[in-house]
Amino acid sequence: MAEFFHTTCHLPAPLAYLLAAIIACVLIIHVVAVGALIFIWLERKVSGRIQDRLGPTRVGGAFGWLQTLADGIKLIAKEDITPKDADAMLFKLAPYVGFAASYCAYIALPFSDGWVAQHMNTAVFFILAVLGIEVFSPILAGYSSGSKWSLFGAMREAAQVVSYEVPLGMCVVVPCMICGTLNLVTIGNMQAGSFTNWLAFNDPFTFIIACVYFTCATASVNRAPFDLAEAESELVAGFHTEYSGLRWSFFFMAEYGSMFLVSGLAAILFFGGWHGPIPIAEPIAGVLVVVVEPLVNIGRYLLGFIARDIGKVTDGAVAIQIANLMGCLNFLLKGTIGVTVMMWVRWTLPRLRIDQVMTTCLKYCVPIAAFGFVGALFWQVFEVPTLNDLPSPIGINRSVAHESWVVEADREREIRAQAVTPSPADLPGESVGSFDSAAVDSLVMKGGAR
């Protein structure tokens, strides 16, 4: 995007980078905040229906869809209480740590092919690492609240989340191993085609791993039946017992943010990411492009004066963007299904006890994940045939996808190289001149982009 602003809109490079970063930030914060808004509403509706009641029905007209917003306004208006015994600074800091971690992890989460705030070739690692930071939030909150119940909640959280990171990491490694990359965009693209290409159906082991991953993910985001840190029947409200108002709601934004994050990660790693079960996105996009084309042309005409060479965008690019949009919806749907399953589980099962949670992790999840890992490893090493090798009547299989990805990556690298060192021939009119990308990067790194 920075390249676009720089080369097409002729903004100075630092400004282009800054603008691109701001756009990504704003978009992601909306995904997290609006996502939490929707998921809290969804949770209330789902739990209501499970429990034979209606859930919210009033606010915002039909289905009470603005209920969360009303709650949010209420929470903002509430008194912000810091208990007398609390360590005020840590107490106030804790909710933001959790929210910031949950929010940061979205930076590396692609929503569709290439629709990611920051392309990272270590995206999986980044997300796991940043999610790991989230555990500090309940620990800090519990420690600084000056309440014994909060302290219990914090200790449980520490014990539980740290243990579950181990099997979670083992599960995540398997798709990375099969695809040979930590780049989530690549992993997603390699599952293009029909659902037989999804990694969960690659071999029996990956399917087991997908199930273990979901269990561990539920535990690592503190959802029932692993919600020990906030077990209301034991610890009143656990680590957030003493919180009120907006700070309290930040914990929930973080919780719902990470819920979608781990579900989205599951979708990308195991369930095809933005690819639907049947590859129909591109034909549909082809049809849609006929409708959208005239609009795009009008847009081109209108935008012509600021973006002179936007006209170079080929018709194929429009179709690709429409397909990407559909992929994004696909991905959001998959993530939402994951979140809904978590809700379903929450409102059905009793809570486990702390020792049983640890037993589940150390005696079941870790060995099963290890077994699945080794199994998937041998499956790869001995090149046992997978569903992926079936001749696909429609779409493509993984090896083809992989090749096309390599080609695509080479092409992108070329474009990138061109973008940062534009030749005067490509840019008629005033030229920003040439500069080397290393200088720009170092400028951005030092925060001296302004």
Add this chain to the structure above:
Amino acid sequence: MATQVDDARIIEFDVRTDEMLVNMGPQHPSTHGVLRLVLRTDGEIVSEVEPHIGYLHRCAEKIGENLTPRQWIPYTDRMDYLAGMNMNLGWSLCVEKLIEHELPEKAKHLRVIIAEMGRLASHLVGMGAYGLDLGTFSPFLYAFRERERILDLFEEACGARLTYSYLTPGGATADLPNGWLQKCEAFLDQFEPVIQEYHALLTTNAIFIKRTANIGVMSGEMAVDYGCTGPVLRGSGVDYDLRRDGEDRYTELYDGYAFEVIVQRDGHYPKDHDYPAVPKETVLGDCWHRFYVRMLEVVQAIDLVRQAIDRYSTASGDWGVPIKLTHKLPKGEVYLETEAPRGQMGFYLVSDGSSIPWRVRARSSCFCNLSVTSELCRGCLIADVPAIVGSLDIVMGEIDR
């Protein structure tokens, strides 16, 4: 410690974590009202639990010494407020014993219907709230959905949904309204198959079994020693139910009814219905068994109500006209215990010959049931404390009175 300083290893391994004294309650989500438990914990392990009561004390007994027996009926409602009908029944029978009042046939069957429906309503809360204690929310609402229908029936009979004051010395305040029995039967027909769902959600749920099996194990001897009664006693395998073993004045209500006391005999519960099998992990007297006895009593109560409805519709006499408000009580003292949902509810009455009792005393089942908490919770985990206290199914209104 100072003497051991020479040996560095001893110091190294003499690290102890601090014990923490935690107040669970009186404002705590899972202490069923205003029970206060003081926990001495070492990390997650609870080394000592001490229940403190008295937060709901309303001097009910003293008030009873200033009112006539019929006037005191509303105060009995507020003892075990989840089973007000059964409290009414206990007091009514006690007063009737003193004044030697004989009930008409129909009134007896009416009382069985009402008392067993009360037991149903009470056990439903017990079941739902136990789910809450273990962290599952939905069964609570399912239980309340059914309970609401029982309350609707009660409301039709007496006008109140929680504090009924329906059964009074002499009989009941009014007969059942027309069509009540059909509605009641319709409810039972709807409710009976649904119990399987509760078994699926709770009784046979793997996590539920994990949380309750072998937790808070109380031997039959210990239960008897502490004076536990009701499902808590029967959950420990003691075959004792006042509906069968109680005083004549009480058991005659159940004369001719076919029912078997719900208790495990030779490793089996009475096989009247299709119950889920007892899981292997459980031990007689643990939380699971206490819960299970309650679930089976729900089925039994349905059966008893059905029988009572049949008898009621063919019985002779009226519903039992209440005694006068200022009925002169004969001089003397009586004590009578009934099998309330939570155990044996006893009322003690001393009269000096006026219409107002000289002394009124209530024997609470929950008080005795609660007294085992300290012993059951010793050495358990924090999460087990709500599981154990919940399995005792206490109501603070009855304990504090």
